[in-house]
Amino acid sequence: MTGVARKQDLNINPKVRFIAKIRSSSHPDGLSNSWISVNNILRDGVFSHSLSFSLGDHPLATSNRMGPCVVDYCYDQNEKNDVVFEREVKPSIDEVFDGCNATIIACGASGSGKSYLFQGTNDEPGLIVLAVNGMLRLAANNRKSVAASFYEVDHDHNVKDLLDPNRQVFVLKDAHGKTQLKGLSQVLVTSMSQFHNFYGRATNSRKSIPERSHKGLILYVSSDVGEKLNVVVSKLNFVDLAGYQDARNKSLDGHNLAESTTNINKSIHVMHNVLYSLKANETHVPYRESKITNMLQDSLRGTGRILMVTCLNPSFCHDSINMVRLASRSCQGTSWAITDSSKKANSLARPMVPSSHKIWMHGSASTSARKQTMSRGHIYRNKAHCSTSTMKAGKLFGESSDLKSQKTGDDNSKIALSTGELSMFDEAVPSHSLCNECGLPPLSAQLQEIVNKLRSICSSIPSCMDTTPHNDGFHTATSTDIAELTTLKSNMRTDDDNNKIAVSTRELPMFDEGKKIGKESSCSICNLDRSALHIKEFEEIVNNMKSICSSTSSCIDIPPHDDALHAQTSTDIGEPATLNSSMGVSDRDITSFSTWEKFIAGSTGMKNSLAQDYLRLLNTADKEVLQKLKGIGEKRATYILELREDNPEPFKNLDDLKVIGLSTKQVRRWL
Numbered sequence: 130m131t132g133v134a135r136k137q138d139l140n141i142n143p144k145v146r147f148i149a150k151i152r153s154s155s156h157p158d159g160l161s162n163s164w165i166s167v168n169n170i171l172r173d174g175v176f177s178h179s180l181s182f183s184l185g186d187h188p189l190a191t192s193n194r195m196g197p198c199v200v201d202y203c204y205d206q207n208e209k210n211d212v213v214f215e216r217e218v219k220p221s222i223d224e225v226f227d228g229c230n231a232t233i234i235a236c237g238a239s240g241s242g243k244s245y246l247f248q249g250t251n252d253e254p255g256l257i258v259l260a261v262n263g264m265l266r267l268a269a270n271n272r273k274s275v276a277a278s279f280y281e282v283d284h285d286h287n288v289k290d291l292l293d294p295n296r297q298v299f300v301l302k303d304a305h306g307k308t309q310l311k312g313l314s315q316v317l318v319t320s321m322s323q324f325h326n327f328y329g330r331a332t333n334s335r336k337s338i339p340e341r342s343h344k345g346l347i348l349y350v351s352s353d354v355g356e357k358l359n360v361v362v363s364k365l366n367f368v369d370l371a372g373y374q375d376a377r378n379k380s381l382d383g384h385n386l387a388e389s390t391t392n393i394n395k396s397i398h399v400m401h402n403v404l405y406s407l408k409a410n411e412t413h414v415p416y417r418e419s420k421i422t423n424m425l426q427d428s429l430r431g432t433g434r435i436l437m438v439t440c441l442n443p444s445f446c447h448d449s450i451n452m453v454r455l456a457s458r459s460c461q462g463t464s465w466a467i468t469d470s471s472k473k474a475n476s477l478a479r480p481m482v483p484s485s486h487k488i489w490m491h492g493s494a495s496t497s498a499r500k501q502t503m504s505r506g507h508i509y510r511n512k513a514h515c516s517t518s519t520m521k522a523g524k525l526f527g528e529s530s531d532l533k534s535q536k537t538g539d540d541n542s543k544i545a546l547s548t549g550e551l552s553m554f555d556e557a558v559p560s561h562s563l564c565n566e567c568g569l570p571p572l573s574a575q576l577q578e579i580v581n582k583l584r585s586i587c588s589s590i591p592s593c594m595d596t597t598p599h600n601d602g603f604h605t606a607t608s609t610d611i612a613e614l615t616t617l618k619s620n621m622r623t624d625d626d627n628n629k630i631a632v633s634t635r636e637l638p639m640f641d642e643g644k645k646i647g648k649e650s651s652c653s654i655c656n657l658d659r660s661a662l663h664i665k666e667f668e669e670i671v672n673n674m675k676s677i678c679s680s681t682s683s684c685i686d687i688p689p690h691d692d693a694l695h696a697q698t699s700t701d702i703g704e705p706a707t708l709n710s711s712m713g714v715s716d717r718d719i720t721s722f723s724t725w726e727k728f729i730a731g732s733t734g735m736k737n738s739l740a741q742d743y744l745r746l747l748n749t750a751d752k753e754v755l756q757k758l759k760g761i762g763e764k765r766a767t768y769i770l771e772l773r774e775d776n777p778e779p780f781k782n783l784d785d786l787k788v789i790g791l792s793t794k795q796v797r798r799w800l
């Protein structure tokens with residue numbers, strides 16, 4: 130059964146409110162709003178409206194991916210601006226005069242009535258006009274002043290002062306981290322007619338310009354100190370977001386609306402993301418991902434009210450559906466979820482980025498990894514293979530999720546060198562299988578053996594450290610060695626739960642110097658015999674490591690570059706190709722690498738190729754596969770699909786993941 134349920138233990142910010150307003154159909158282009166049905170929902174004493182869409186008898190399949198569209202309230206076409214004002218805006222004005230900031234945002238498809246809602250007409254004043262009127266009255270009664278700024282943010286993120294177009298506006302942070310709109314003019318509002326005068330002039334001047342942009346009016350309330358407007362107490366923001374347009378539509382001259390549309394749509398998405406995060410009380414709010422949210426940051430954070438009004442066209446408009454879906458997603462925050470039992474577990478129980486996930490994708494250093502990488506090789510080579518490759522990669526993820534489920538049981542066989550450098554060894558193949566090419570036991574097994582040795586040595590180190598002060602000169606000379614040895618031990622993190630050990634590459638030279646450590650530190654460690662034993666064991670381990678490295682390099686050896694065949698083979702094999710291309714090193718560099726460096730470089734290259742795969746899947750995979758990726762839950766997957774409607778390849782590099790609230794660092798950590 131599908132429905133909407135409220136999660137009991139929510140921490141939802143009630144001051145972030147999402148409403149919809151269906152534009153009046155009195156306009157000649159309006160047919161009727163029968164394509165939108167609004168239903169009441171009452172759960173746990175909370176009223177909401179659920180919106181569904183139909184064309185004639187055909188329900189539009191908008192809910193397949195995300196269930197019904199839910200907003201806190203939907204005003205129908207007969208409800209006038211003053212009704213919306215009384216219920217939604219007036220309470221904010223009272224709070225602004227009590228010192229809080231408030232923000233009212235209108236969004237919607239082009240022609241959905243955003244400007245009409247804010248500006249209105251002489252007969253039906255809009256929310257801004259009604260608000261200024263109310264504020265002037267309150268100001269007069271409370272010895273306060275009202276001032277206004279009016280700006281525009283275009284698709285190139287330029288900010289223009291609409292009250293004084295000659296001024297340059299800079300968005301800066303002051304010493305307290307507060308956003309300053311440096312250069313933006315403020316005009317004291319003294320009466321309604323004076324307001325109509327300057328505001329009307331500024332709005333009309335933009336009407337002839339076809340460019341889409343966001344427009345913002347700031348109404349400042351200051352304590353009345355005569356002529357000076359120096360003590361700004363609080364702000365009421367009105368933001369009229371540019372009309373949403375599907376970026377795949379063609380403009381009148383036949384060109385794709387592409388870039389400017391994409392930028393505008395992106396900032397609309399970011400605005401919804403920000404409100405989503407605020408509504409859900411998330412710790413990270415992506416203000417900085419768009420100019421407009423960055424500018425509004427001070428008003429949006431804190432305790433002030435935020436109202437997002439999604440304006441809907443009275444006649445069928447696909448962009449309106451997109452917008453209401455976006456609003457619904459943000460409105461539901463973490464508080465609502467589809468009660469479809471299969472989806473419930475995913476969407477309700479899981480935060481956006483579950484910290485419990487450790488690895489989004491597993492690989493293996495042995496044959497299985499090589500086979501997987503060979504599959505990925507096709508992805509690099511030919512984009513036309515994308516879907517097949519995606520399927521393969523999907524299979525990969527399928528495998529990885531299987532592996533994930535085996536994780537607990539298999540944890541004992543893990544080893545990671547250099548903080549995840551060798552995460553490809555996680556979930557390695559069973560220890561009895563041999564590497565096809567080398568005929569050696571799998572790397573993981575060899576490394577595991579070393580780990581066990583190291584662990585046993587480590588566990589005995591404290592007992593042989595001399596902690597009593599030594600006054601002889603020799604001790605002073607060797608104390609660094611003790612420190613080194615201690616560092617060595619601390620770098621060999623042992624974890625009894627999962628038997629993991631991490632040895633950073635930085636520490637490897639210490640192994641080479643094992644003899645030196647042994648010779649000198651033996652004098653400063655209390656039990657000479659035991660320490661000598663340890664050093665010997667260390668040396669043995671170093672040698673083992675070295676031999677593994679050389680055997681590894683023979684598995685991922687780099688074929689000669691000039692070989693014509695190489696071009697073909699390296700792409701097929703994947704790993705060597707990655708070594709060359711992803712690391713950005715020349716062959717000369719590679720030949721001068723030590724075996725160990727080659728090995729580490731190979732790991733880095735592989736990481737980069739995994740990053741590429743991750744991005745490629747985000748750009749191409751279907752929802753089911755997306756949800757198998759580390760960090761992608763039901764909501765993010767839905768959002769990614771929405772982003773792909775605007776831009777077929779929204780993720781070109783890891784930085785682009787910001788749009789979906791993931792950081793490069795985070796993703797790199799998972800790889």
Ligand SMILES: Nc1ncnc2c1ncn2[C@@H]1O[C@H](COP(=O)(O)OP(=O)(O)OP(=O)(O)O)[C@@H](O)[C@H]1O
Nearest residue numbers: 152153155156238239240241242243244245371372
């Ligand atoms: N409630 C209403 N009653 C009558 N006409 C309306 C109403 N709302 C909007 N309109 C008319 O519909 C048209 C489009 O409205 P409006 O300009 O407000 O849309 P918009 O969403 O701001 O569009 P854009 O994003 O392109 O600027 C206008 O001609 C406006 O007068």
